[in-house]
Amino acid sequence: MNLKSILAEILPLHRTLASDDMDKTLEIIGSYMPRQSNYMVESYTPGAPVWTWKVPERYVVHEAYLESETGQRFVDFADNPLHIISYSLPVDQLLPWEELEPHLRYNEKRPWAIPWEFKYYDRSWGFCLAKETFDRMPRDKKYRAVIRSEFLTDPEPGFRVAAGIIHPEGGPVPAAGEMLIQSHTCHPMQANDDAAGVVTAIEVARRLAEKPLPPGSMSVRFWFGPETIGTIAYLAHNEPLIPALRAGIFLEMTGNQSKIAWHHTRQHDDLLDRITQYVLKSTDHEEREFAAAPANDERVLNGPGVNVPCISINRWPYDEYHTTDDNLAIMHEDMLQGAADVAEQIIRIYASNYIPKRTFRGPVFLSGHGLWVDWNENWALNRAIERIMMRFEGQHTIFDIAEQTGLDYWVTREYVEKFRAKGFVEPQPIPSQAHTA
Numbered sequence: 001m002n003l004k005s006i007l008a009e010i011l012p013l014h015r016t017l018a019s020d021d022m023d024k025t026l027e028i029i030g031s032y033m034p035r036q037s038n039y040m041v042e043s044y045t046p047g048a049p050v051w052t053w054k055v056p057e058r059y060v061v062h063e064a065y066l067e068s069e070t071g072q073r074f075v076d077f078a079d080n081p082l083h084i085i086s087y088s089l090p091v092d093q094l095l096p097w098e099e100l101e102p103h104l105r106y107n108e109k110r111p112w113a114i115p116w117e118f119k120y121y122d123r124s125w126g127f128c129l130a131k132e133t134f135d136r137m138p139r140d141k142k143y144r145a146v147i148r149s150e151f152l153t154d155p156e157p158g159f160r161v162a163a164g165i166i167h168p169e170g171g172p173v174p175a176a177g178e179m180l181i182q183s184h185t186c187h188p189m190q191a192n193d194d195a196a197g198v199v200t201a202i203e204v205a206r207r208l209a210e211k212p213l214p215p216g217s218m219s220v221r222f223w224f225g226p227e228t229i230g231t232i233a234y235l236a237h238n239e240p241l242i243p244a245l246r247a248g249i250f251l252e253m254t255g256n257q258s259k260i261a262w263h264h265t266r267q268h269d270d271l272l273d274r275i276t277q278y279v280l281k282s283t284d285h286e287e288r289e290f291a292a293a294p295a296n297d298e299r300v301l302n303g304p305g306v307n308v309p310c311i312s313i314n315r316w317p318y319d320e321y322h323t324t325d326d327n328l329a330i331m332h333e334d335m336l337q338g339a340a341d342v343a344e345q346i347i348r349i350y351a352s353n354y355i356p357k358r359t360f361r362g363p364v365f366l367s368g369h370g371l372w373v374d375w376n377e378n379w380a381l382n383r384a385i386e387r388i389m390m391r392f393e394g395q396h397t398i399f400d401i402a403e404q405t406g407l408d409y410w411v412t413r414e415y416v417e418k419f420r421a422k423g424f425v426e427p428q429p430i431p432s433q434a435h436t437a
């Protein structure tokens, strides 16, 4: 599947927090999510309290432009939705330059590009334009600033997010819990931030549907919606889900040509951090502290009252960030797919991991039960057998055992599964760390 072509479909849409184009975006994502993910859109009523926040209104822009009093148009929303500060209040005024200027935003470093800015909560109005356009505007003229915007509070269509879930082979195992994979849909006309994360997440979902996780694994939930407030609104409306969540991955800015950077969980040395290190150990990548800029949805998942360990994966920084230069020209299929490879490997290990708890006493009669490993076949595993068997007391996950014995995770898991098949160990789920209030 070509991820860049999916990205091209959602790129031109006016994807603000809640808007008709956001609905379209969520629909397009749904059309690419695997059928069995049972992808569903949820709507929430604007103004409804969600924890300490409020569900935002739906934003409608009928038209917006900036022209001189003689009718020369310098900026038109119809040309590019970045031309207004997202969630600008309505305005229709004739202003002298001095009064207009505080409402104009440009990017000094990229004078040809239109910056993207937003004022979702502390609202005012403003236009974003190329510095080159700004420089061309005569200072001795008056300007007509027009933004015909509306803020809708109807419960439907309301404020929307969407999610789908991929279960392991054999169906869901509620005791095993879930992983949550997130990417945000809300930056208008921005390719890398974060339409890129969205298509990377779709790719991971498709791979997990095509080659399901082993029986007994966690289910993997894929979430799409506006950043921060979308996650808050979703979790606040689905609180019973929180204790089921074992870990999360926030994916963003995965398509530009830079190496993978990942940010630790708030816990810093959680199982998820160690699995991420294991997956990336022989690759060129950057490792960063929790919430080292930029940080968004992972702060919600890792945050108070939720406390689900969540890493973020991105390819930040990049110069085109939050401008019209963040477009298809800087998107690379191999980068989008490469980020999916990393996320997929982390998910496959984290979600298939469990705590093997012994049911036997004394050293197991290995050859009598077909559990002996010949050193000719696998020297490292042969040497590790005793150390593996000593770690079935309910304190170590398979990943811990692999880490402590220096074995490959999948080799270790396959061997532990043989003990399980004989009834010598019972799988215990990775415990939830989630806060319940």
Ligand SMILES: [Zn+2]
Pocket: 187, 193, 322
């Ligand atoms: Zn952003």
